[in-house]
Amino acid sequence: MLDLEIAVNRPQRWDVPFGSDMRDEDVDRLLQVEPFRSMDADRFPAALPLRGILQNDTRITDHPDGSIVVREGDYGHSAFLVLRGRVNVVLEGLDPETLGRPPKASQGLFRSLAKMWRNPSLPEVRKHPVAENKLAVSRDQTGDLANTRVFLQDVPRILMGTRSVSLHSGEIFGELAALTRTPRTATVLADGDALLLEIRWQGLRDLMRRTDALRHHIERLYRENSLRVHLRETPLLTQLPAEQLEAVAAETVFETYGNFEWQANSEADGEQSPTSAIVNEPLIAEEGLPSAGLILVRAGFARMSQRHGHGHKTFAYLGKGQMFGTAEAIESYRSGNTAALTTSLRALGYVDVLRIPQSVLDKHVFPHVPDNLLETLHDKRAVYCTHHHCDLPHEKIGGQPGSVDTALLEFLVESRFINGQQAMAIDLDRCTRCDDCVRACAATHDNNPRFLRHGQRHGSYQVAHACMHCVDPVCMIGCPTGAIGRDMATGTVRINDQTCIGCSTCANSCPYDNIRMVEIRDSRGAILVDDATHQPILKATKCDLCVDHSGGPACQRACPHDALVRLDLGNLGKLSQWVNR
Amino acid sequence: MRPFASRRLTNSVLTVAGVAGITAWTVWQENKLGRADFHTGYVLIGAVLFLACYNLRKKLPVLPWTTSSAWLQAHIYIGLASAVVFGLHVGWKVPNGFLEISIAVLYCLAFVSGIVGLIWTRTLPPQLARLSEEIIFERTAMIRAQLRDRAQRVVLESVHASGATTLGEFYAERLQEYFERPRRLGYYLWPTNSLRRELLAELTAVRRYLSDPEQEKCEQLFALVRRRDDLDFQVALQWRLKGWLFVHLGLTYPLVLASCLHGWLAHLFDGGAL
Structure with missing residues (x-):
């Protein structure tokens, strides 16, 4: 039996x-x-x-x-x-x-066909349900240099x-x-x-x-160690002579806002009204106050907003490598008087910034920047596009962001979806609810889909419960075994099933509820239970972007109506392209 | 030009060019007293087999056979072009013979179901997106049961709180069936909000006889009636979006089999035409 x-x-x-x-x-x-x-x-x-x-x-x-x-x-x-x-x-x-x-x-x-043929009929069947040392390091998952010398x-x-x-x-x-x-x-x-x-x-x-x-x-x-690298990557400072860059580095101030483990408060934050939520966000620079130089975002996200009625209107979010206060700093440099900030900057969750004082800009930066670049930058409130963001085909650094309406922007910022590099966005005006995406995901992943075609909505756009492979994957923070981590080559956040102990820490840490704990079976279909407690053995599962399969995520390829897309929501340019298809 | 508009234009131009080419070739063959019907038959059966293969692509998502979206585009435009090839093949006349008529009927039904599906898949999703709640089709029975239980609870609480049975009687008479039973087939095919308007109007009429505690519960019933109607509307649209595909697929396989049989018989009795 x-x-x-x-x-x-x-x-x-x-x-x-x-x-x-x-x-x-x-x-x-x-x-x-x-x-x-x-x-x-x-x-x-x-x-x-x-x-x-x-x-x-x-x-x-x-x-x-x-x-x-x-x-x-x-x-x-x-x-x-x-x-x-x-x-x-x-x-x-x-x-x-x-x-x-x-x-x-x-x-x-x-190989794909053979794998599909060999797929067990039951969900979540594991060939090697219990960890074995020899299986701990899976080279194709980690691309581990310690084991593969180059x-x-x-x-x-x-x-x-x-x-x-x-x-x-x-x-x-x-x-x-x-x-x-x-x-x-x-x-x-x-x-x-x-x-x-x-x-x-x-x-x-x-x-x-x-x-x-x-x-x-x-x-x-x-x-x-990180300061010089970051400064070198900043578009305004790329052309700066080494001597001047050293001077800038010496005077740059490090600042940190928000909580590094921000996901712990994400539920409470979500219960606040939008007006109070924005006021409670740590303030980095306030509209109306004198500009004190240039602010570079090092890590995390910050919200740019302007007072509007009794609230604050979001009109951009800045991520790693983006600058704030450029126009005001240039204006101060040209006029010799300190200009007032026209927008506020607030930390979303956790943000690391570098502040370059105005005196340093006046002495070491602006005199070395070509006039036409200064002119371009002066016309912007911030540099929206960097090497990391906004890679529109014909967009130059410093270009205008694509058009995304404010309400959608507010939704993405408030839900912290801007953290997602591969968020599953669904255009509900095109989605026929056929679930081909769900079936494709199940067919490629142990007969159990790795996402829920359900999630928060804004108008006709939905962000489904699928791992977004975040810029800041807070799910990795508490993992005691390192089972959840970034794929070294692709940056995809993956779970090593062999080292996952089923503690649910990652699932509880994920602020977007995108990790599911599943009961696993052996090859004959029996559910595995703990010998001591007789509770089922759990494993964390989530979207892995089908990295082992050719062609990319099966969900996106299976959508007949171009409704589902994996999208970097931190990239306003790409988002705008998708919204305005 | 936006990407979708550009794609539509390119595919339309290619389809029209392809159809025009096949038509010109057929006319040329007929003008030189040749037999084009075997060739149009090959093209037609090739198109039907290709169209049927789309379902195979859906069954094998692990294979890197381009995207489903690209397949659908090809499916739509080749499907539209096949109608002209079909017309050329039958000489724009009603065919004779039982098998030929059966194939023609099957083809026409599959084509029409495809067109209906195309229209529905373009027009129903925006209607679904306008609803306040997004529901997974498989969960509708559970949500329906939850709404029914909540409505019953609201009415029982009203009776307990006020001691009056006015709302309870109205519920038993008019709302109980509404909350307990799914809608009739006609609603699924053509959903309207007439029942919702009717029930809300009746509930509004009953309000004047309710005490304050009952009024409060009545407000909750208003909301539940609306939610249930939204749910039914959503289910009806999703049912149509899923249902047409069963009809379309159900017609495809007999069409493929009958077409192959027709081709085989045509070759058996070609009478030296080839």
């Missing part, structure tokens, strides 16, 4: 360690090295001991001369400590082919004329990408043979929580 249930042990955080080769002797040696030597083991709880973190959340990796440790643009989940040897941080972009980024191979026609030939020639920095034993790198859920900003190469300790971000977070010195050190690195 067929078993209806099978009892297995519930997966735990450290069932699958980060590095399978970490021995007790390695941990002992690490405990003799700074910064671990100075750490107070008593400050760590019994369930999360320092030894346990080092044993399970770190791994020691050997990097031969010329091998790439991290690549610019990859999404990283770990930081590195140089244990022995030296590494070179290349501060300028290298050619992708040099960095060993082959074109992505997706499943071919016959070497550079003739490193001196490649580095000739590029700016690089050497890091020695005891120095940490890669912490920025690991802690901020953002892509790596530089490529790091081993300079001679190097021995590194790789710490996955969950472990780094726990170490920082309980070690003040490490926390302060990493925060300082974070501020120092």
